[in-house]
Amino acid sequence: MANQVQKIYLTVSIDTECDHDPQWVRANPITFESIYEGVPNRLQTAFDSIGAVPTYLLTVEVMEDAQSVKTLRELKGNYEFGTHLHAAFIEPDKKFQDYAGIDSPDFQSSYPEEIEYRKLENLSNLFFDCFGYRPTSFRAGRYGAASQSLNSLQKLGYKVDTSVTPHIRWTEPNGMVDFRKAPEQPYFPAVDEIVVPGGNPTERILEAPVTVMPRLLRRNPVWFRPWFASVDQMKKIFQYQLKKHADKEVININMMFHSMEIIEKASPYPQTAEDVQRFLDDMLEGLSWCKQEGVEFCGLSSLYEPFQQAA
Numbered sequence: 169m170a171n172q173v174q175k176i177y178l179t180v181s182i183d184t185e186c187d188h189d190p191q192w193v194r195a196n197p198i199t200f201e202s203i204y205e206g207v208p209n210r211l212q213t214a215f216d217s218i219g220a221v222p223t224y225l226l227t228v229e230v231m232e233d234a235q236s237v238k239t240l241r242e243l244k245g246n247y248e249f250g251t252h253l254h255a256a257f258i259e260p261d262k263k264f265q266d267y268a269g270i271d272s273p274d275f276q277s278s279y280p281e282e283i284e285y286r287k288l289e290n291l292s293n294l295f296f297d298c299f300g301y302r303p304t305s306f307r308a309g310r311y312g313a314a315s316q317s318l319n320s321l322q323k324l325g326y327k328v329d330t331s332v333t334p335h336i337r338w339t340e341p342n343g344m345v346d347f348r349k350a351p352e353q354p355y356f357p358a359v360d361e362i363v364v365p366g367g368n369p370t371e372r373i374l375e376a377p378v379t380v381m382p383r384l385l386r387r388n389p390v391w392f393r394p395w396f397a398s399v400d401q402m403k404k405i406f407q408y409q410l411k412k413h414a415d416k417e418v419i420n421i422n423m424m425f426h427s428m429e430i431i432e433k434a435s436p437y438p439q440t441a442e443d444v445q446r447f448l449d450d451m452l453e454g455l456s457w458c459k460q461e462g463v464e465f466c467g468l469s470s471l472y473e474p475f476q477q478a479a
């Protein structure tokens with residue numbers, strides 16, 4: 169199926185957060201089963217079994233929790249750590265000291281650029297304090313990123329952002345981000361743009377959109393994502409991307425989900441142990457099929473060089 173000249177990189181980008189509840193609100197009291205049990209014993213084990221390389225995008229509360237940091241620092245296997253921002257939970261203008269029972273009320277790009285920059289700087293410094301190196305991959309909470317966010321990330325040394333969801337416009341909670349015209353494959357955004365390609369590949373951060381496929385007569389696309397797509401749909405999305413972008417030398421298929429989705433009742437998705445098993449089985453079956461199709465698994469930041477060379 170794969171075009172012989174195409175190189176296909178498959179990334180799995182995971183928003184890695186405290187447990188939530190079925191209404192998508194942070195657990196009260198706050199718990200971290202998705203980190204203590206989910207990441208090492210359910211996710212990383214599954215990825216290692218087929219050689220996939222996940223990128224765990226870490227939130228503030230995870231990096232503030234000593235046991236989570238210890239678990240992540242001791243994690244064995246092949247993976248990348250990056251960051252994920254829910255802007256109300258970090259200075260300046262931090263809105264909550266206790267995150268239990270709290271929703272995510274903010275798009276980061278709705279803050280003034282200077283405030284958003286300092287939030288990202290504090291998040292990145294927190295990451296450095298936990299792991300001893302600088303993060304280079306990122307996703308905005310609720311996908312609430314704009315061109316100013318990319319400028320800030322770039323200044324902070326990030327190489328790859330994955331906040332863009334093509335074909336989708338998000339209108340809550342405190343603003344709007346419109347990715348309906350965004351490219352489906354990684355690109356270097358033009359100056360002061362987020363969905364318009366054309367940026368200088370030696371200067372600009374790489375935007376690696378979440379992989380989706382538009383649907384006829386449906387407003388929302390289908391995501392390359394366990395629970396949202398069946399294994400058959402994942403195969404179709406993969407084939408759609410390869411066919412649609414057959415002129416490109418380098419292709420990225422970017423699966424996204426949250427760490428909480430593999431803990432029962434810690435998200436609106438799997439609610440029972442059987443649900444969790446189905447999620448993991450579908451994820452592995454989908455990824456294994458992609459592997460047979462010849463993909464190379466890699467962390468998000470490893471996309472930067474091949475896409476820079478191809479640009």
Ligand SMILES: [Zn+2]
Pocket residue numbers: 183185252254308309310
């Ligand atoms: Zn999030």
